[in-house]
Amino acid sequence: MTVRLEQLRRCHFAVDLGAARTRVYVKGAGLVVDQPSVAAVNTRSGSLIGVGDFAEQMTGRTPGYIRVVRPISGGTVVDIEMAQRMLRQLLGDKIRRALRRNLRLRAAACTPHGADPLAQRATIETLVGLGARRVELVDTLIAAAVGCGLPVERPEATMIMVCGAAATQVAVLSLGSIVTAERVPVGGEAVDQAIVQHLRLEHQLILPSQSVRPLQLALSGNGLNSQGPASAEINGRDVATGLARSVRINTAAVRGAIQTPLTAVLDGIGKVLRACPPDLVADLADRGIMMVGGSALLPGFDQMLRQATGIPVHIAERPDICAAQGIGAMLEGRIEPLVLNPLVA
Template identity: 85%
Template sequence: MTARLEQLRRCHFAVDLGAARTRVYVKGAGLVVDQPSAAAVNTRTGALIAVGELAERMKGRTPSYIRVVRPVSGGTVVDIDMAQRMLRHLLGDRIRRTLRRRPGLRAAACTPHDADPLAQRATIETLVGLGARRVELVDTLIAAAVGCGLPVERPEATMILVCGAATTQVAVLSLGSIVTAERMSVGGDAVDHAIVQHLRHQHELMLPSQSVRPLQLALSGNGLTPHGPESTEIHGRDVATGLPRSVKVDTAAVRHAIQTPLTAVLDGIGKVLRGCPPDLVADLVDRGIMMVGGSALLPGLDQMLRQATGMPVHIAERPDVCAVQGLGAMLEGKIAPLALNPLAT
């Protein structure tokens, strides 16, 4: 963790800038923003038309001069100016006025594990542009572990899997620090892309981007598992004619199509376990893996990990907001630091 708990307690608000959603926690007020990380821009004038949910609904439905952009990719700000404009509108005038009244405004933000200095700098500059005088950075893995109630401060192993839209991060934590960790460039978007490509190649059907997640839910009886429904009917556009068409999709074929991105997640888990001390691995036999992040709700993902690793796999109560809730707990002083008093000689 790059920021000490004492510094975080002085912060006034916290931001979790994700590739899929942006969340803002204000000290004393709780979670005030939970919106998609999307903005609709008029390319002729540069004017911002919509942000959040409205901009997300406009994706794929706009005329040529309106473009829906995502200023955040993989937890990293790729367009600082657009990220600042998006955050200003998501916060609204009332919250911004409240924050501006705070003397020496401080902010906290999540950063992906092993984020390079340029990515960290982009996050800091984004929040400085909102008026923050100082920005504290917290590793997403630590924040998510705190947010889902894992005892990260104890000398015992806890394993967390942060399933994001663009990246997946996995780590073993002990004594409030990361022992071993890996970040994989696959996430919920990669699974969505694999499903879309499967339908295009096998059924010559183009599926609207906003229909991928409902399709995953439609395929869930017991999830994307052998015990789920054998097939389901979906609607899309014929590749050749452009006309609307319905097809029956074999769920076994869909499960096979998403194996490639999910295999990368399994490889990352194996690499973390191989780099972990044996004593900590022994702790994980009973504790297992805690899944957080929006993509943790992908039907059947927890069961697949359980079968592949032989370890218990749990999904947090509200996996999508664990990281920002963890930041909020640190801001509110709900986390007690581990006291290691030197022995007297």
């Protein structure tokens, strides 16, 4: 990681391309962009109508000639051209002009753990299209661990869980490297879909796209805990008639529906712990798991993991921006690597 840090210190800006949100960190300016990874396009003319928050508000409310697209899926760029156009609009003319002043513009980007070469190439081409001459890739797990203040450079175990929209990544870090890691294709979107399917099957109700988030349901009190409210009233559209209808749902049944996708996350944690050396597992018994990512804010999720694993579980202070803060700290040179000098006989 010593060489990588030296290369990162030469970069001028960094990008965290997430399935839910895109964040841009500019060296010397800090986090300048934190917007949803959404773009609205006029299909007749091909022009870009809006990006970020403005485009997300259009979801499910547009006429036929306006299409809302997400060029990033699971941390991977699936539409390079649209991702470039979205980033240009999010950065704005002022920031782009400031970046162009660097004759050899260098960029860094977070990539999911185990990303295949095609996914890495798509990320590189996206930033090259913005004018970057060289692009450095950083594992999201390491960037998030640095961003939440974990001592990743020390010879001791730290466990981090990045709860994203499309996937959950779990890893044990030591000496600035990943000892063992697991990527589970279950994230906040899977939790949303579990709620949608439950309401559709049990109550014949379709939720509006903007009301799917579980935080907006009655679970906002005590989340996945049984001490939460017993029922809640939900507004939606009737499956058969298409008319607006409100129903009172049993929150215990909704919690049961959410437990199903979260079980896969528990299995991923178990795989990581079984593949980890015993000495490092002993360290984790005291330090526990650090949760980062937007889905880490699901109420009661940390307590459920604590009960299932028997080890402490902590949520970062700003879990949603930890990866962007971590890669920004690397750019600014605030991370000092542990130098291992070979012994001279």
